[in-house]
Amino acid sequence: xxxxxNQIKEMKQKGERITMLTAYDYTTAQIIDAxxxxxxxxxxxxxxxxxxxESTIPVTMDDMIHHTKAVVRGAKxxxxxxxxxxxxxxxxxxxxxxxxxRFIQEGGAQAIKLEGGVTVAATVKRIVECGIPVxxxxxxxxxxxxxxxxxxxxxxxxxxxxKLIRDAQALEEAGAFSVVLETVPAPLAKLIxxxxxxxxIGIGAGPDCDGQVQVxxxxxxxxxxxxxxxxKQYTHLASIMSxxxxxxxxxxxxxQFPTAQQSFAMDESLLAGLTRQPxxxxxxx
Numbered sequence: 001x002x003x004x005x006n007q008i009k010e011m012k013q014k015g016e017r018i019t020m021l022t023a024y025d026y027t028t029a030q031i032i033d034a035x036x037x038x039x040x041x042x043x044x045x046x047x048x049x050x051x052x053x054e055s056t057i058p059v060t061m062d063d064m065i066h067h068t069k070a071v072v073r074g075a076k077x078x079x080x081x082x083x084x085x086x087x088x089x090x091x092x093x094x095x096x097x098x099x100x101x102r103f104i105q106e107g108g109a110q111a112i113k114l115e116g117g118v119t120v121a122a123t124v125k126r127i128v129e130c131g132i133p134v135x136x137x138x139x140x141x142x143x144x145x146x147x148x149x150x151x152x153x154x155x156x157x158x159x160x161x162x163k164l165i166r167d168a169q170a171l172e173e174a175g176a177f178s179v180v181l182e183t184v185p186a187p188l189a190k191l192i193x194x195x196x197x198x199x200x201i202g203i204g205a206g207p208d209c210d211g212q213v214q215v216x217x218x219x220x221x222x223x224x225x226x227x228x229x230x231x232k233q234y235t236h237l238a239s240i241m242s243x244x245x246x247x248x249x250x251x252x253x254x255x256q257f258p259t260a261q262q263s264f265a266m267d268e269s270l271l272a273g274l275t276r277q278p279x280x281x282x283x284x285x
């Protein structure tokens with residue numbers, strides 16, 4: 001059985017830390033799932049780390065469904081959460097419901113995530129009422145990057161902090177089962193975590209959230225355009241991959257690959273008659 005929202009809520013009540021990672025493909029999902037991480041987010045961050053866009057904004061529903069399907073096939077135990085792309089849930093509640101349903105019906109996800117607080121609370125409530133679990137996301141919401149004027153820490157003034165608290169409470173009241181706090185000062189994230197009954201999942205929000213989420217390419221060091229301050233690189237896959245690919249390139253050029261170990265044998269006497277016959281020309285009709 002996959003992890004469900006009741007288990008995630010119980011983890012907060014028990015004081016058990018919650019771990020979430022992003023995944024965008026079958027193989028990575030398999031590896032993350034085998035470790036035992038309970039939540040996998042198919043994030044719209046794939047726009048940057050997989051598709052090479054400068055932001056998450058160009059990502060479409062079709063992009064997200066395509067990658068969600070792959071992750072669902074790879075992970076059998078984790079809850080899979082589909083990230084609602086830019087402007088797919090803000091035009092109308094009807095469109096938001098339709099797109100959320102696509103994640104569940106077509107993608108095979110068990111929940112969706114969307115950005116915003118008070119402004120999307122009514123939409124969250126409607127989606128939840130229709131039977132689709134929702135994870136909220138406040139603080140630095142990447143889809144609003146143009147409005148923020150860049151990747152900036154959110155909630156640093158009393159007024160901004162009060163707004164984030166209201167946003168978090170509105171999401172809880174609307175029925176969200178958890179909320180992501182992104183790039184929020186640690187003391188404010190701690191206060192929000194204490195006030196909510198639902199779990200908070202931090203990314204650049206300090207150690208006192210109920211859980212943590214990271215982009216898998218960041219912690220593995222495979223995305224080299226930049227390293228966010230909130231990310232810790234546990235390894236450097238980019239350099240490991242580069243070395244392996246360079247070695248392969250050199251061996252092919254030198255005629256050292258493939259060897260007999262990577263080749264398939266046969267009884268060469270079976271080719272004796274063929275080697276004495278000229279090749280039959282192929283004529284176009």
